[in-house]
Amino acid sequence: MKVLFLTFYFSPDLSAGSFRSQALVSALLNKLPDHSSLDVITTLPNRYASFSASAAEHEESENLTVHRIPLPSHKSGMLDQSWAFLRYARRVLRQTDGNEYDLVIATSSRLMTAVLGAWVAKRCRTKLYLDIRDIFIENLPFLLPRGLQWLGIRFFGALERWAITRASIVNLASPGFDGYFSPRYPSQKFTWHTNGVDPVFSDRDASAFSNRSALVSSHSIPSFSGAKKRLKVLYAGNIGMGQGLDRILPGVAKRLEDRADFIVIGDGGQRALLEKSLRENGVKNVDIRAPMHREQLLGEYHEADVLFLHLNNMSCFERVIPSKLFEYAATGKPIWAGVRAFTARFCQENITNIAVFEPCDVDSALKEFDQLSLEEQSRNDFVESYRRDSIMKRMADDVVSLLQ
Structure with missing residues (x-):
C-alpha cells in the first residue's frame, strides 16, 4: 500500500x-x-x-x-x-x-x-x-x-x-x-x-513532577492570595489573535505588579501589539522570550508557580480544546485559564486545580487567580486518559x- x-x-x-x-x-x-x-x-x-x-x-x-x-x-x-x-x-x-x-x-x-x-x-x-x-x-x-x-x-x-x-x-x-x-x-x-499529552510530558508526570510536587506541597500555603514571595506566572505558546494576550496580560500584570512576574515564551503575529500595549500601560513585570524546544521548556515549567492560558473572546474559540492545555495539565502545576463555553466546561470537568475566568476580563481573572491552590497536584488520571x-x-x- x-x-x-x-x-x-x-x-x-x-x-x-x-x-x-x-x-x-x-x-x-x-x-x-x-x-x-x-x-x-x-x-x-x-x-x-x-x-x-x-x-x-x-x-x-x-x-x-x-x-x-x-x-x-x-x-x-x-x-x-x-x-x-x-x-x-x-x-x-x-x-x-x-x-x-x-x-x-x-x-x-x-x-x-x-x-x-x-x-x-x-x-x-x-x-x-x-x-x-x-x-x-x-x-x-x-x-x-x-x-x-x-x-x-x-x-x-x-x-x-x-x-x-x-x-x-x-x-x-x-x-x-x-x-x-x-x-x-x-x-x-x-x-x-x-x-x-506527549510522552515528553506524560512519562514525567509520575516521577519528576510528582516528586517536586511533594517537596513543594510540604512548604506550601493554601492559595495564592496569601503568598509572601513573588510568584512566577508562565505563558508558553503562540502570540496571535486567537490568544488575545494584548487584551488581558497588560491589565492583569499591572494589577499584580507587587505580587507576580510574568514570563511569555513564544512568538506570533500579535507580539508587536502585545509589546506596545505593555509599554503604553507602563508594565514592567512581563518578560517576553523567544520560542524554545519543548525539552528546554520543561525547565521553565519546573520554575513556574502557575501556568497561564488565554483564548480571545471570540465565538470561534468556544468549541476548541487548546493543545497547550494537555501539556500544562501534565506538569501538575496550577493552571489559570481564560476560556469559555465548551472549552471552559472541558477544563472544569477534567482538570483539577484550574481557575477558569471570562476571556479578556481582568477583574474575573484576578478573582479566579486568588482561588488557585499553590500546591502542585498530580493529574495521572487525566494524563492516562489523554x-x-x-x-x-x-x-x-x-x-x-x-x-x-
Missing part, C-alpha cells in the same frame, strides 16, 4: 499541528500493512520567524519518505501565510502529479490543506482521510474586512463542503466541533480523536481501516 500524508507543519517545527502529525506518522508506521510506504509532504520549519531548526529537505527510510518544502520567512500575517501556503500547494501538486496512492491523509487547521488533500485524492481517484483541527469558516468574520465577509464565507463554505463530502472519514480534533459539522453534513462519518500515543494508535486504526 502507498499512503500520502499532507501536513503543513511537521517535526522539528514548533506547533500543535507538527506535534500531532509526528505522532500520527509514528502510529501509522506500526499499523500499516507489510511492505507499505508512507510519503509525507510538509514544509521546512517556518512556524516562527524567531525560531529556526535544522531539517533535511528529503529524508528516506525503509517505509517512510519525508519531503520538506522550503518557504520564505513570514511574520504569521494572513497575507504572507497565504503566499506561503500557495507555494506549498504548487509543490505538492507538482510532486504528486502522475503518482498513484491507495490513500491520501490531510490534517488541516485553516481548511486549505484539507482542500488540497481532497484535490490530490480526486486526481488520484483514491480515498481521503481528513483530520480537521479548527473551524476556519467561524474564524472568517474576524479575519476579513466587513465588506468581504459574506463573499468569503460563501466561497470558503463551498470549499469546505467539497472537501468534507469528498472524505471517507473526517476526524474532528475537538468534540466541541460536533455542533458545527454534524448538522451540516449529517451523512458524513465523523470521529473525535483529540490532541493529547496520552497522545494512545489516541494516535486509535486514529491510525481508523486510517488503516480504509485500506482494507
Whole structure:
C-alpha cells in the first residue's frame, strides 16, 4: 500500500499541528500493512520567524519518505501565510502529479490543506482521510474586512463542503466541533480523536513532577492570595489573535505588579501589539522570550508557580480544546485559564486545580487567580486518559481501516 500524508507543519517545527502529525506518522508506521510506504509532504520549519531548526529537505527510510518544502520567512500575517501556503500547494501538486496512492491523509487547521488533500485524492481517484483541527469558516468574520465577509464565507463554505463530502472519514480534533459539522453534513462519518499529552510530558508526570510536587506541597500555603514571595506566572505558546494576550496580560500584570512576574515564551503575529500595549500601560513585570524546544521548556515549567492560558473572546474559540492545555495539565502545576463555553466546561470537568475566568476580563481573572491552590497536584488520571500515543494508535486504526 502507498499512503500520502499532507501536513503543513511537521517535526522539528514548533506547533500543535507538527506535534500531532509526528505522532500520527509514528502510529501509522506500526499499523500499516507489510511492505507499505508512507510519503509525507510538509514544509521546512517556518512556524516562527524567531525560531529556526535544522531539517533535511528529503529524508528516506525503509517505509517512510519525508519531503520538506522550503518557504520564505513570514511574520504569521494572513497575507504572507497565504503566499506561503500557495507555494506549498504548487509543490505538492507538482510532486504528486502522475503518482498513484491507495490513500491520501490531510490534517488541516485553516481548511486549505484539507482542500488540497481532497484535490490530490480526486486526481488520484483514491480515498481521503481528513483530520480537521479548527473551524476556519467561524474564524472568517474576524479575519476579513466587513465588506468581504459574506463573499468569503460563501466561497470558503463551498470549499469546505467539497472537501468534507469528498472524505471517507473526517476526524474532528475537538468534540466541541460536533455542533458545527454534524448538522451540516449529517451523512458524513465523523470521529473525535483529540490532541493529547506527549510522552515528553506524560512519562514525567509520575516521577519528576510528582516528586517536586511533594517537596513543594510540604512548604506550601493554601492559595495564592496569601503568598509572601513573588510568584512566577508562565505563558508558553503562540502570540496571535486567537490568544488575545494584548487584551488581558497588560491589565492583569499591572494589577499584580507587587505580587507576580510574568514570563511569555513564544512568538506570533500579535507580539508587536502585545509589546506596545505593555509599554503604553507602563508594565514592567512581563518578560517576553523567544520560542524554545519543548525539552528546554520543561525547565521553565519546573520554575513556574502557575501556568497561564488565554483564548480571545471570540465565538470561534468556544468549541476548541487548546493543545497547550494537555501539556500544562501534565506538569501538575496550577493552571489559570481564560476560556469559555465548551472549552471552559472541558477544563472544569477534567482538570483539577484550574481557575477558569471570562476571556479578556481582568477583574474575573484576578478573582479566579486568588482561588488557585499553590500546591502542585498530580493529574495521572487525566494524563492516562489523554496520552497522545494512545489516541494516535486509535486514529491510525481508523486510517488503516480504509485500506482494507
